[in-house]
Amino acid sequence: xxxxxxxxxxxxxxxxxxxxxxxxxxxxxxxxxxxxxxxxxxxxxxxxxxxxxxxxxxxxxxxxxxxxxxxxxxxxxxxxxxxxxxxxxxxxxxxxxxxxxxxxxxxxxxxxxxxxxxxxxxxxxxxxxxxxxxxxxxxxxxxxxxxxxxxxxxxxxxxxxxxxxxxxxxxxxxxxxxxxxxxxxxxxxxxxxxxxxxxxxxxxxx
Amino acid sequence: xxxxxxxxxxxxxxxxxxxxxxxxxxxxxxxxxxxxxxxxxxxxxxxxxxxxxxxxxxxxxxxxxxxxxxxxxxxxxxxxxxxxxxxxxxxxxxxxxxxxxxxxxxxxxxxxxxxxxxxxxxxxxxxxxxxxxxxxxxxxxxxxxxxxxxxxxxxxxxxxxxxxxxxxxxxxxxxxxxxxxxxxxxxxxxxxxxxxxxxxxxxxxx
Amino acid sequence: xxxxxxxxxxxxxxxxxxxxxxxxxxxxxxxxxxxxxxxxxxxxxxxxxxxxxxxxxxxxxxxxxxxxxxxxxxxxxxxxxxxxxxxxxxxxxxxxxxxxxxxxxxxxxxxxxxxxxxxxxxxxxxxxxxxxxxxxxxxxxxxxxxxxxxxxxxxxxxxxxxxxxxxxxxxxxxxxxxxxxxxxxxxxxxxxxxxxxxxxxxxxxx
Numbered sequence: 001x002x003x004x005x006x007x008x009x010x011x012x013x014x015x016x017x018x019x020x021x022x023x024x025x026x027x028x029x030x031x032x033x034x035x036x037x038x039x040x041x042x043x044x045x046x047x048x049x050x051x052x053x054x055x056x057x058x059x060x061x062x063x064x065x066x067x068x069x070x071x072x073x074x075x076x077x078x079x080x081x082x083x084x085x086x087x088x089x090x091x092x093x094x095x096x097x098x099x100x101x102x103x104x105x106x107x108x109x110x111x112x113x114x115x116x117x118x119x120x121x122x123x124x125x126x127x128x129x130x131x132x133x134x135x136x137x138x139x140x141x142x143x144x145x146x147x148x149x150x151x152x153x154x155x156x157x158x159x160x161x162x163x164x165x166x167x168x169x170x171x172x173x174x175x176x177x178x179x180x181x182x183x184x185x186x187x188x189x190x191x192x193x194x195x196x197x198x199x200x201x202x203x204x205x206x
Numbered sequence: 207x208x209x210x211x212x213x214x215x216x217x218x219x220x221x222x223x224x225x226x227x228x229x230x231x232x233x234x235x236x237x238x239x240x241x242x243x244x245x246x247x248x249x250x251x252x253x254x255x256x257x258x259x260x261x262x263x264x265x266x267x268x269x270x271x272x273x274x275x276x277x278x279x280x281x282x283x284x285x286x287x288x289x290x291x292x293x294x295x296x297x298x299x300x301x302x303x304x305x306x307x308x309x310x311x312x313x314x315x316x317x318x319x320x321x322x323x324x325x326x327x328x329x330x331x332x333x334x335x336x337x338x339x340x341x342x343x344x345x346x347x348x349x350x351x352x353x354x355x356x357x358x359x360x361x362x363x364x365x366x367x368x369x370x371x372x373x374x375x376x377x378x379x380x381x382x383x384x385x386x387x388x389x390x391x392x393x394x395x396x397x398x399x400x401x402x403x404x405x406x407x408x409x410x411x412x
Numbered sequence: 413x414x415x416x417x418x419x420x421x422x423x424x425x426x427x428x429x430x431x432x433x434x435x436x437x438x439x440x441x442x443x444x445x446x447x448x449x450x451x452x453x454x455x456x457x458x459x460x461x462x463x464x465x466x467x468x469x470x471x472x473x474x475x476x477x478x479x480x481x482x483x484x485x486x487x488x489x490x491x492x493x494x495x496x497x498x499x500x501x502x503x504x505x506x507x508x509x510x511x512x513x514x515x516x517x518x519x520x521x522x523x524x525x526x527x528x529x530x531x532x533x534x535x536x537x538x539x540x541x542x543x544x545x546x547x548x549x550x551x552x553x554x555x556x557x558x559x560x561x562x563x564x565x566x567x568x569x570x571x572x573x574x575x576x577x578x579x580x581x582x583x584x585x586x587x588x589x590x591x592x593x594x595x596x597x598x599x600x601x602x603x604x605x606x607x608x609x610x611x612x613x614x615x616x617x618x
Contacts, residue, residue, distance in 0.1 A: 033616040035571045037563065050467070057265035061471035067537045068235070079618040125273045152242065159241045204239040206287040261462070263471035331479045358448065365447045409443040412493040 011183060016109030018072050018100045019137050020045040020150040025157075026145045027095050040144055047072060047137040052112050052129050056119045067182070098198065101138060101159075106190035109134035109162035110169040110183045123170055130166030131159055157197035160204065165190030203205045208265035217389060221313030226251040226279050226307040226345050229302050232351045234290045237306030244283040246350055251279060253343035258318050258335050262325045304404065307356070308367075309343060314338035315368035316375040316389045329376055336372030337365055357359075363403035366410065421596060427519030430512040431549050432457040432485050437509050438557045440496045446524070450489040457485060459549035464524050464541050468531045472581065510610065513550060514573075518602035521546035521574035522581040522595045524542055535582055542578030543571055546602075569609035577602030 023044030027037040046063045053061050063069050086093075112133020116126040135151050135158065142149040150158045169186030173179065196202060229250030233243040252269045261266050269275050292299075318339020322332040341357050341364065348355040356364045375392030379385065402408060432476050437448040440480030458475045475481050498505075523543020528538040547563050547570065554561040562570045581598030584590070608614060 031566075033566060034618055035575075035616065036566075039571070054260060054466055055267060055270065057263070058470070061467060064467065064533060064537050067534050070540060071536060084618075086251065121270060122273050124277060125270050126275065129270075151613075153244075154237075154239060159245070163241075206240055206290070260466060261473060265468070268523060328479050330477050331485055334482065335476075360443075360445060360448075367453070369447075410447065411521065412446055412496075 005038040011107050011187070011203040012111055015104050015111060016045045016069060018104035018107065019048075019141075020076060022082050022101050022104065022138070023141050024076060025093060026111065026141060026147070028080055030145050031095075033079065034077060035205075037080060038074055040141055041077055042070065042159070043144065044137045044141040045069075047140040048108055048112065048135065050136075051136045052116065052133045054126050055129065055132070056116060056121065058114040060121055061090050072096070075194055082167050100196070102191045102198075103187075103193040105134045105138070105162055105194060106165055108137070108189035109165045109190055110111075110186035113169050114179070114183070117170060123174070126170055127163065127166040130169070131162040131172060134162035134165075135159055155203060157204070161190045161197065164193060212311065216319055217313050219394070221310050221317060222251045222275060224310035224313065225254075225347075228307050228310065228344070230282060230286050230301050230349050231299060232347060232353070234286055235299075236351050240287065242287060244280055247279050247283055248276065249350065250343045250347040251275075253346040254314055254318065254339040254341065255343075256323075257342045258322065258339045261335065261338070262322060264321065264325055266290060271375045282371055289394060302322055305401070306396045308400040308404075311344070311364075311368055311400060312371055312393035314343070315371045315396055316392035319375050320385070322388070323379070325378060329380070332376055333369060333372040336375070337368040339395070340368035340371075340375075341365055353396040361407055361409060363399060363410070367396045367400040367403065369398060418565065423519050423599070424523055427516050427523060428457045428481060430516035430519065431460075431489060434509050434513050434516065436504060436551050438547075438553060438559070440492055442557050446489060446493065448471060449492060450486055452553055453485050453489055454482065455556065456482075456549045456553040457553040460520055460545040461527075461549075463472075464545045465546045467541065467544070468528060468533065469529065470531055479539050483537070486550040498617065511607070514603045514606040514610075515525070515551070515599075517546045517570075517574055517606060518577055518599035521577045521602055522598035525578040525581050525598070526591070526595070529582060529585070535586070538582055539575060539578040542581070546574035546577075546600065547571055567613050567615060569605060569614055569616070573602045573606040573609065576605060 020041045023041035024037060032040065042063075046069075047170035050063075051063055053059070062087075096137040113126045113130030115133075115164075116129035121129060137148040139151055140149075150156075165186040168189045169182045172182030172185050177185070221231040224365045226247045229247035230243060233246035234311040235308075236242075238246065248269075252275075256269055317335030321339075322335035325348045327335060345357055347353075349412070356362075374395045375388045378388030378391050383391070432453045435453035436449060441454035442448075444452065452514050453473075458473075458481075461474055465471070481579040521542040525538045525542030528541035529546075532539060551561045551563060553559075562568075580596045580601045584594030589597070
């Protein structure tokens, strides 16, 4: 989704991996077969970016143009089969999913805000589309896996973290930061706020 | 969505407001926080038009091009917080939502049919896309708020009202009415039929 | 969706009919009224192709360009009303739906892979989009009708059949088969595997 530099391509890849793994793990925990596991990991990894690209008419879609991602995720889905049993009742798996999900949220909301910004959206809409990119993959994953989406849980912050992360990224760009620094700042704010809100049960006052 | 005249822009704005308020009220009734309330009011107000625009490839989307709407709805969502308690058990709130929803349905089905018509769709498809524009915002709102969407309730008419409203609007245009008159006629038919069907429990015979 | 030859147009029409009838029957079984029945049959028939076309930005959509299909389905929805009672507890209706659904799956996954292939997608993505075209109509139908989508049932194969059918079609093209032969081979593989997997409860090993 980004062409600004190699470091950004790396962030993109890391976001796809982080979200794909959360999908993989949740689907295996639910006892899905290979087709289900692959579908959930694909939709988690590419759902948010796809919704954003449809909303701004940004074609071709990333995963359709670069079929290597879809093939890589197929490899992971197959490889996860022998590990499936260990996912069922391992408490540290839940923690891993939460950290991966927070990381993916940070990577995707900044990447999403960047794509929307480059497509000519103004500050506020680019910020909203950063949130859309960050949260929709996880919403789809949780709906298919019959979980309450994180974004609708009232005892912690989720969309708010992505909103602030996107705002920091876009504000950084406007203040003259280079893309890499602005991205790192946005990711840091998102991940830190998300993990703190889970640990200390921070919620919105109204 | 419309550029035919200032009166039409006003109808558009009124439709957005009517639907946004229904979303605001339903989300506050469910005890959602600011992020939830804002999301529901945005999706109710712009969901139907977004689905229509994706189906006909009509870019840029209205709310993405005019970010003022999204900011205005943010203001309403914040302002609704101190009023939230009064929404919980007030019977007149339910009536207000129903009248606003009927009004939004009429405004959006005619506006939607008009956009589709101008995009080159024929009479029947423009009529269907008018219905899509009118009903999808409310469907999304009711699904997120865990209500049965109005459109699937069997003891009253909903999509049928939008269908007739769109047909009256498009038929009026073909009979030589000016856009304003055709729009007013379409809105009147939709709202009247909707309110009558709720009051007298009118349903389809089969 | 296809312009390769008249035989392909015929397959397209048959796929629309097969899926539309499954939607019609399921919606009548649930006691929906005319609007509900029409909506379900439209979404079942055109949902998969619409998702594919949105993903590759392929406009105008088939059913929007050819409004005759939407009108034909309206005729079927009206005509199904007097037959509705016979749908409720007839065991042979269930079998008919399953065979129609398998046929629609085969027709649509090959047609979908063909459209994606012609739009420039590579082999693997075209195969995935063939599956998307085949399965999404039925997923939408089953969600609206409150059934578990076939694709998520663990005691039989569904998406796997569409995947193999798309692969056979695309592989056949690459091996030099003409479009008609490749399509027929893809359909045959999909339908045969689907019916065998239902009869003998074939599932994926992991």
